[in-house]
Amino acid sequence: MTLRPAVAADVESIRQLVQRAFLPYVARIGREPAPMTVDYHLVVAQRRCWVVEDDGRISGMVQIARRAGHLEVETIAVAPDAQGRGIGARLLGFAEEQARAAGLPQIRLYTNEAMTENLAYYPRRGFQEVGRAEQDGYRRVFFARAVPPG
Template identity: 50%
Template sequence: MDDAWQDRLVPEVRVRAATPADAGEVGILVELAYAPYVGRIGRRPAPMDQDYRAVLLVGTGWVAELDGRIAGVAIAVPRPTSLLLDNLAVDPEVQGTGIGERLLAEVERHALALGLHRIDLYTNEAMTENLAYYERRGYRETARAEEDGFRRVYLSRMLPAAP
């Protein structure tokens, strides 16, 4: 393995709270990240049509900055017994470098800080890469359903109690 590849594997990333001012850049990032799925699903995935300024005004989100730009985003919504991971997206140019892992770790820390020990999420069944990604990270399928014309797969992960 050459050193350049190793540098891409663990990039210098700064994760910080997302703000409504990030909405434009987050929207562009989401467009890039979800574009490959449009053909598979037969329509735009729901995250591509969200108003990220409104989402970030009321929700909890984080961005991963790499070289002065937003390279990843995670958005989570607290629920009574779990934290819903509403969106996790990484710029396709840097997917596979650990940015998603860093954001997912931040979401998990946030859940535990809220006293929540379960993270729930859903993805489209046509997004097979996402299903495999989450399963490798301990998420387990809990249900499948068709909602709003999307064939969704629901997954959950129990978090260990904080030490």
């Protein structure tokens, strides 16, 4: 597996990966989750997206943004047939490395409250729930994790 910055030629594969990863949540939420509506051409052009490539195909992606005082994981997705292989943990580890390199003390992310798998997954990765709110028409659960010194 190779973790690398996404390039323009990856955009369609990223979009398809996100569609497959988030499709099961459409019925639960009642509409497409926000990551399914992102302009990945723009995100890739802004150099905010990295991918995990495995045997020539993209099996995971993470979209990050530097914010005041923290790094935000805006989207993280793993292909359904590649889940359980540590790709998500690797992508979160990469986000931590990026936060540390930027001198940011915290990583933040959010998920939809209907994505119950994520509500269990992020605490296992050291994230703490820090709030819940309706935002942009979605019921979101917010998480944060301190970035340990390197």
